[in-house]
Amino acid sequence: MIEAIRARVAEKLKELDGVIGLRRSPEGVAPYLFHTEEELAELVLEPRYPMSSVVRLLQKRHPAARFGVVARGCDVRALVEMAKRNQVDPERLYIIGFTCTAEEAEACHCADPAPNVTGWPQAEVIGTPVAAGSPNPMVAEYAQMPRAERWAFWQQQFKKCIKCYGCRNICPVCFCESCALEDPLWVEPGVMAPPFPMYHMIKAMHMSNRCVACRQCELTCPAHIPLTVLYDLIRQDVENLMGYVPGADLEALPPVPLTLADAPIDLDVE
Amino acid sequence: MDYKNVRTTCIYCGCGCTLNVQVADGEVVGILPCPEHPISRGSLCIKGWNAAEFATHPDRLRVPLIRREGGFEEASWEEALALVAERLGAIRDDSGPDSIGFFTSAKCTNEENYLLQKLARAVIKTNNVDHCARL
Numbered sequence: 391m392i393e394a395i396r397a398r399v400a401e402k403l404k405e406l407d408g409v410i411g412l413r414r415s416p417e418g419v420a421p422y423l424f425h426t427e428e429e430l431a432e433l434v435l436e437p438r439y440p441m442s443s444v445v446r447l448l449q450k451r452h453p454a455a456r457f458g459v460v461a462r463g464c465d466v467r468a469l470v471e472m473a474k475r476n477q478v479d480p481e482r483l484y485i486i487g488f489t490c491t492a493e494e495a496e497a498c499h500c501a502d503p504a505p506n507v508t509g510w511p512q513a514e515v516i517g518t519p520v521a522a523g524s525p526n527p528m529v530a531e532y533a534q535m536p537r538a539e540r541w542a543f544w545q546q547q548f549k550k551c552i553k554c555y556g557c558r559n560i561c562p563v564c565f566c567e568s569c570a571l572e573d574p575l576w577v578e579p580g581v582m583a584p585p586f587p588m589y590h591m592i593k594a595m596h597m598s599n600r601c602v603a604c605r606q607c608e609l610t611c612p613a614h615i616p617l618t619v620l621y622d623l624i625r626q627d628v629e630n631l632m633g634y635v636p637g638a639d640l641e642a643l644p645p646v647p648l649t650l651a652d653a654p655i656d657l658d659v660e
Numbered sequence: 661m662d663y664k665n666v667r668t669t670c671i672y673c674g675c676g677c678t679l680n681v682q683v684a685d686g687e688v689v690g691i692l693p694c695p696e697h698p699i700s701r702g703s704l705c706i707k708g709w710n711a712a713e714f715a716t717h718p719d720r721l722r723v724p725l726i727r728r729e730g731g732f733e734e735a736s737w738e739e740a741l742a743l744v745a746e747r748l749g750a751i752r753d754d755s756g757p758d759s760i761g762f763f764t765s766a767k768c769t770n771e772e773n774y775l776l777q778k779l780a781r782a783v784i785k786t787n788n789v790d791h792c793a794r795l
Contacts, residue, residue: 420665
């Protein structure tokens with residue numbers, strides 16, 4: 391698969407201003423903007439990094455540039471939600487999607503391990519889609535708990551939080567310029583652990599219609615808080631109650647208004 | 661139009677987490693954690709996540725400062741090091757080597773810490789060496 395991807399990236403480099411992918415240098419693997427075919431021997435697919443966030447960063451720095459990105463299914467889902475919120479410009483992005491392996495899908499309990507590029511102006515997918523990973527057993531286990539036990543479970547988990555803000559920082563769809571979690575009104579500075587449940591509830595509410603289940607927050611959490619259990623359940627609720635699946639469809643509008651102009655309130659009050 | 665990550669070690673404490681410093685067009689623009697690193701394993705604390713901020717912070721010291729009557733004044737490295745050598749030498753001669761203590765830092769590399777204790781023991785001739793990570 392990697393050779394097929396390298397060949398396609400080499401082809402697209404002729405017309406793009408660069409392709410964002412993972413590069414294995416002597417230092418190790420990290421995101422990189424590829425410019426030349428010679429560099430592509432160093433293009434790799436692992437480990438996981440928030441590639442969509444790098445797209446956002448580079449598109450904002452270079453408002454006229456046309457980039458490509460080598461992206462997994464979850465990267466593409468994140469790009470979908472970012473595009474709806476004007477964080478990336480689909481017209482200036484070529485997606486070279488690739489399918490995850492069955493082992494990767496299982497490790498992530500991923501329901502959708504192949505990139506869905508429907509609706510993207512310029513995109514392709516390399517590889518054969520594998521079956522979804524098995525559902526996260528912790529979600530089923532949690533769903534069996536009575537309410538009081540659920541409360542105690544999260545209290546116990548969030549007590550471990552060291553307030554690194556890593557879950558927010560690495561989240562591809564968490565990009566507000568001013569963050570409620572940095573507002574002393576909601577989160578008192580210098581106090582550990584952060585207020586339960588307010589800190590995590592604010593994050594969860596903001597994520598409710600945009601979490602694309604990429605699992606980056608859980609992977610980066612130094613306290614090993616099982617954040618995907620929380621977000622899986624929120625995603626289930628949003629799908630069941632509002633029929634919305636974040637990242638699935640570039641055209642589908644999220645249930646929460648994207649701008650104040652869409653808000654169902656009268657903004658003309660004196 | 662360049663973007664790369666420069667791998668380095670977090671300088672905030674003695675844990676030694678690895679940072680990927682995101683560099684776009686020669687400018688430090690952010691930090692990513694490093695999933696491959698055996699110590700930090702893709703995690704960082706709040707200090708590591710924000711380590712890019714001080715690199716370009718206007719308050720960052722870029723030249724040595726010498727305290728004179730009017731307050732701190734910018735100086736050359738030669739001048740600053742000459743002053744330190746002169747004063748440490750004078751204090752050692754007047755009050756003995758053990759009147760001087762050396763405090764090293766988790767923000768330095770092992771090798772830099774080694775060099776400071778070497779200066780203390782071999783040049784000044786005192787064993788008064790301590791380190792902020794021991795506090």
